[in-house]
Amino acid sequence: MNLNPILKPKIIAKTKDYIVINKPAGLAVHGGGNLKGPTLADWLLATYPQIKTVGDDPSRPGLVHRLDKDVSGLMVIALNNQSFLNLKNQFKNRTIVKKYTALVYGRVAQDEGIINWPITRSKLGYRMAALPTNTSELLRRRHPRGRDQGNISSWFKSREAYTEFDVLQRFVNYTLLKVRIKTGRTHQIRVHFFAYGHPLVGDPLYHTRKTKMKNEKLQLKRIFLVADYLSFKTLSKKTESFIIDLPDELQKVLPRH
Numbered sequence: 001m002n003l004n005p006i007l008k009p010k011i012i013a014k015t016k017d018y019i020v021i022n023k024p025a026g027l028a029v030h031g032g033g034n035l036k037g038p039t040l041a042d043w044l045l046a047t048y049p050q051i052k053t054v055g056d057d058p059s060r061p062g063l064v065h066r067l068d069k070d071v072s073g074l075m076v077i078a079l080n081n082q083s084f085l086n087l088k089n090q091f092k093n094r095t096i097v098k099k100y101t102a103l104v105y106g107r108v109a110q111d112e113g114i115i116n117w118p119i120t121r122s123k124l125g126y127r128m129a130a131l132p133t134n135t136s137e138l139l140r141r142r143h144p145r146g147r148d149q150g151n152i153s154s155w156f157k158s159r160e161a162y163t164e165f166d167v168l169q170r171f172v173n174y175t176l177l178k179v180r181i182k183t184g185r186t187h188q189i190r191v192h193f194f195a196y197g198h199p200l201v202g203d204p205l206y207h208t209r210k211t212k213m214k215n216e217k218l219q220l221k222r223i224f225l226v227a228d229y230l231s232f233k234t235l236s237k238k239t240e241s242f243i244i245d246l247p248d249e250l251q252k253v254l255p256r257h
Helices: 040-047 049-053 081-092 135-140 152-157 188-195 209-218 248-253
Strands: 010-014 018-023 072-078 097-105 112-115 119-121 128-130 163-170 174-181 225-233 239-243
Touching: 010 239, 040 049, 072 081, 081 225, 097 188, 112 188, 119 188, 128 188, 163 188, 174 188
Parallel strands: 072 225
Antiparallel strands: 010 018, 018 072, 097 174, 097 225, 112 163, 119 128, 163 174, 225 239
């Protein structure tokens, strides 16, 4: 398949049961919606045709989790159905450890914290929304982060979501965070920090008018979010852990003071 070399995943580890890759920003994990062009699923089928029947969905061969198109980082892909079920169960039981490094706008006051606001699909359809669980508060005031936060009835269809964070470094107008998610909801980290009042740098979807202008000036062309740590158990019950460095394009825009 014709895949731009810049978008070609880097293989971090390979066994007979799985591969661990570093997915580049700009490459969608699988097709759907308005996504066009080659995807990670296409590359997997071309590179490992034997995984065509691995998993629950032929359009997502070997895939047990995903990363947003404009986010980079570590992913594990199953090469056989036994490994797929093993990894799928770990994700279901929340025993797989995934950590991210993120740069957000503003100075996060707390050194550490947990955002556990439920997430639902907003009225716009292509976005998600997260709000505090205090229903009376929702009825009393409009959320300050936009008009598309949905309505109260939609929260009965919301799904729980847990995002933990620790501050790595504070800058004048930014905060560098280490983030761990216990659930894997669509756009979870992005929508949680947007609702928290600290949108991710470079996010083209979850932003305020002010951060949108800043994104345009930075011209980062991706989200400052990388899945840089991944740990899981193999079929032999051995724990494997992987870590990668911050990509060059993110290091270049990281504030120096």
